[in-house]
Amino acid sequence: MSYNVGPGEAAQALTEIQRRQQQVIDLAWIPAWYWWAVGGLMVVLAVGVDIRTTAAIGITVPVFVLGLLAATGWVVGRAYRHAQLRNGLVDGRAVVAILSFVAVIVGGTIGLAFALRAGGVHYPATWACLAGGVVMGLLGPALNRALRRFMLGNRTGSAR
Amino acid sequence: MSVARFDELIHAPTRLSIVSLLAASEWADFKFIRDSVGLSDSALSKQLTTLEEAGYVEIRKSFVGKRPRTSARLTRTGRAAFELHVVALQEIVVRSGASILPR
Numbered sequence: 489m490s491y492n493v494g495p496g497e498a499a500q501a502l503t504e505i506q507r508r509q510q511q512v513i514d515l516a517w518i519p520a521w522y523w524w525a526v527g528g529l530m531v532v533l534a535v536g537v538d539i540r541t542t543a544a545i546g547i548t549v550p551v552f553v554l555g556l557l558a559a560t561g562w563v564v565g566r567a568y569r570h571a572q573l574r575n576g577l578v579d580g581r582a583v584v585a586i587l588s589f590v591a592v593i594v595g596g597t598i599g600l601a602f603a604l605r606a607g608g609v610h611y612p613a614t615w616a617c618l619a620g621g622v623v624m625g626l627l628g629p630a631l632n633r634a635l636r637r638f639m640l641g642n643r644t645g646s647a648r
Numbered sequence: 649m650s651v652a653r654f655d656e657l658i659h660a661p662t663r664l665s666i667v668s669l670l671a672a673s674e675w676a677d678f679k680f681i682r683d684s685v686g687l688s689d690s691a692l693s694k695q696l697t698t699l700e701e702a703g704y705v706e707i708r709k710s711f712v713g714k715r716p717r718t719s720a721r722l723t724r725t726g727r728a729a730f731e732l733h734v735v736a737l738q739e740i741v742v743r744s745g746a747s748i749l750p751r
Contacts, residue, residue, distance in 0.1 A: 495744030498737040508668030571676035644671050645734040
């Protein structure tokens with residue numbers, strides 16, 4: 489088949505197509521502060537769990553829930569106002585990456601908390617969530633980068 | 649393997665940018681498209697109407713609170729036409745012997 493378009497113009501058009509799709513994908517970028525905020529909220533919740541008084545639970549649980557809702561709402565709402573990502577951009581690899589991330593954070597934190605408690609350490613949940621929160625703050629941006637890479641690879645016209 | 653089909657309607661520069669934005673979206677907000685592509689409201693409306701008349705785009709008008717919100721998305725026909733157009737562009741580049749394909 490022959491077209492009235494030269495290779496230079498076609499290449500330019502392909503670049504524009506990739507750039508515009510990337511623009512939408514970049515809306516889904518989760519800022520680094522979000523991971524540290526969620527990690528910090530985990531610690532707040534754990535303090536309540538360790539202290540175990542009505543007042544501590546009454547303060548830390550609402551702070552955790554409201555803080556999580558506010559941070560997540562801000563991140564999701566920012567992207568949602570502009571464009572909703574196409575479902576096909578997130579593939580099985582992305583789902584595995586997200587589930588692995590959650591498993592490492594949740595499993596690691598709970599496991600560490602039990603281990604600390606068994607070792608007679610005071611405030612085991614707080615220390616474990618502190619460690620889990622730091623891991624989340626450090627690994628969150630790496631998850632972000634991996635998800636972005638998967639989505640960029642799933643753009644229409646991308647080399648797979 | 650997809651069959652290439654060059655699409656003159658999509659290939660026009662402004663529409664190519666709009667359709668590419670929509671290709672990565674389920675729905676995209678009118679203002680986001682307008683600001684991204686750098687068009688006026690009326691110019692974007694005109695382009696979206698052209699794409700809608702071709703059956704490539706669906707327009708949705710809704711309210712968020714009291715504020716009207718207009719969104720657009722590619723229809724199945726529009727997405728298929730876009731994908732075939734991309735294949736056609738890749739074919740042109742490859743046939744020229746150029747090894748540069750966007751990643």
